[in-house]
Amino acid sequence: MDFPVFHLDFLGNRLLIAIIAITHVIMSHTMAVGGIPLITFLEWKSYKTKDPRWSKLAYKILFVFFLFTTSLGAMTGVGIWFSTSLVNPTAIGSLIRVFFWAWFVEWGAFVTEVVLILCYYLTWKKWDNDKDKLKHIKLGLYLSIASWITMVLIVAILAYMMDVGSWKGTHSFWHAVFNPVYLPQLAFRTTWGMFLAGGAALTVMAFLKDLDGEFYKMGRKSIAKWMLCWLPFVFLASCWYWSVVPILMRENVPAALTTQVFQHWYQGVLTYTFLGVGIIVLIAFMILNPKTTKYINRPAMIIPYAIGLVLIGQFERVREFIRKPYAIANYLYANTIREEDLPLLTNEGILKYANFARVRKITNENRIEAGREVFKIACTRCHTVSNIGINSIQDRLYSMFQDQPRDGEFKDNIEHYILNIHQARPYMPPFPGNKEEARVLAEYLAHLHKNREELLGDQVLGTKLIDN
Template identity: 50%
Template sequence: MDFPIFHIDFIGNRMLIAVDAILHVIINHAFAVGALPVVALLELSGIRRKDARWDKLAYRLLKIIFIITTTLGALTGVGIWFSASLVNPAAIGSLIRVFFWGWFVEWIVFVSEVSLIMAYFLSWQTAGRSPEAKLMHLRLGIFLAVFSWITMAIIVAILGFMMDPGNWVTERTLMSGLFNPMYLPQLAFRTTLAMVMGGMTMICLIYLFTRHDLAFRTMVLRVISNWSGAWMLGLIVASIWYYQVIPNHMLANIPVAVTTQEYVSWNGRLKLLLIVGLFYVGRVLWLSVKRPGQVHGAKYLVSVLLLFAMLGQFERVREFIRKPFIIGNYMYANGIRVADYPLLQRDGILQHATYAGIREVTADNQISAGREVFEQTCTRCHTVNGVNSIRGQLKKMYGGKPWKSEVIAAYIENMHRARYFMPPFPGNKAELDALAIYLASLQKRAAAFNGAQINGIPMPDKISAATVYGTLPNLSITNGEHE
């Protein structure tokens, strides 16, 4: 409760992170982790066959990878840090404390990875002057591929920790956090998936770059199809392994996660579609192994799009099923530690929220206090009028009937028992009633909701920061800082 609230009501905090993170993961898996080994494989094939066409093709593929990873990949990676720090600073702060040395190593590896891809790309044209220089250049590409994988391997440990910390809850050591129960299965799943995605994505580009040399295309497709097909078999095994280690309470959340938090019957059909999608990708690879060059390029493109969609859905489900926690059994999705709940439910959340504009609920400020409680406890997942809006949820519950605050309060008090993915309400009874009164008022009054705060005072609509500063007593601005 030591941080101000950041909130964008039209898109919502979780959607802000989701859009950026999913785009980054697709780029990372398909182009950095999955495609770089393919480039090195093509370069190796060119050296062995003494055929410059392989080398030229590998260089053209690397140019695309270099541009995408150093622009969109880098920007979205930094964007994850910015958005996560804004939306849930308590969670990212806790993760940094646990994994400081892990992230320290990851940053060194990442800087090395950037240096390696620049050296690998920029030295390509001069590396062919001698066989020894070419072999040295190939080793550079192999090191680049390994470093890209190590970067992912460290981050996957943190993602697994957020789902199930395992023994860290009692041991509180870096190693127990890194080697959590979800780590190795998820790493195996992501590694094999990335290799398949990278191979299939490169095949699509190979079709584009070899349209005037069909015989050469067939040779290249045979090599890449065999590579991707082998990883596809590993992906099937890794998927089963990963699914088996997911805790039962998370498995119970999957039907909700894949249906946008609604208990509907088409969950089974969606899982069937995902299985059919993987079967389609596997069949395309099998045909490509058996008859390279004879599979229509559109089938590879459809396979790549299916893999991208599956990875996006996987990320969405993975993020959802760990709820009500953002760090399993340690911190709820609202950014409040499990251990802090008894204190907050006794004293009230407003008493301990450093940047709250209201400290106590009274008969005269119930709506304003309720809005403050909503901001502190609900806005990391919900908006008022935007994506996953609380008004939309209440409309579904009530239809056209009047919204009654006492019914809403009773529902909020017990909702975590019916819907496991919702954290328990963290405040006291007065704050619960105030929150319910505020939510009931939204049926008739749904003003725009801003989350920016200055010294505990929410930023009003269409009012400048200078105006807000002017309303604060004994406050001056010096060099951009207030005293």
């Protein structure tokens, strides 16, 4: 309420963040945190066996990883900051106040990582000799550590958003960092990144035409071994992570995995998820087996990473969704309302404290406009208005009330649903306004059935600070 409302009605704020964040996770996990250790391992193998072909393979994989991480990866890293600050500045502000020094250190680690990867890539050919090779491998090791440290710091914040632990009582920085979900999630992301780095490397190899046939088989066999070595750790970390996910969040998993409309597909989607992991493992084993390796051609080598990308997107969607109705667990609701402020707002109203709302007092003449402002403040972090937008409120209302006549009772039913929405759908925040605001919101939503419109954000309409 302290900020203007940014809103993309044709896309949806959640999808904007999801596109940027998932792209960044793919780059950072599989090509940096997992990819650089794999490349360093291949370079070490070249040094150990005195076979320069391993170094040549490692360099070709590094070229692709370097290209993606320093362009798309870096841009989406900044993009996460930009998009989340626009969509939910209250959440970002709260996190900065708690994790300021952690983010400061992470920025230093990121700059270090960028410098090291530039040095690692640019010195590869110059140091590719018996005298300097070991020094270059050590540089790869330092880069691997720097990449992982950025994950160590960021995962503390992501885990805190799922479970603040004892921080709420102590407000201690260290209690915030070492929350119950932190170490399990860090273990899962680390091992999963190492595992899928093999899939990314196999994908690169599928497009390399200048490797001789015998070494081509050796190279992909070595990468398959890398993947299978990490598999048990992925399994253990997954079990550990699942064991610390709060019970109420686990209950949201069916809707998170399949959307609320298709929750009855949950078991089927879960089965296909495990099947996808099984296919990745099967291909790795087939590459290792001399009798079956011939069946894994170049297109088939892309399959593990392709499935991995889908699983990463699925995991990030589930992690984001199960936090609901919170953005920060037990502290800040998804609609930017602090849990401790809810009693005040339900008593006095949300418009009174919305500094940039165009309507501060409800009159007979401005009820639709007031309802629009209430919707913008309380609902747009998750919903759109336009029927072409993601999670459109018009589509939701039509599916819920399609058989009802559009009369006064229709508005009464919407109002009743709004006031009891958290009980009906626990993953939605309680309505953060008083009864009069619930009524004007109901009138606005009823108005949308007869008057289709697109809701414009303050970035389009412009805004000004309105005094009380």
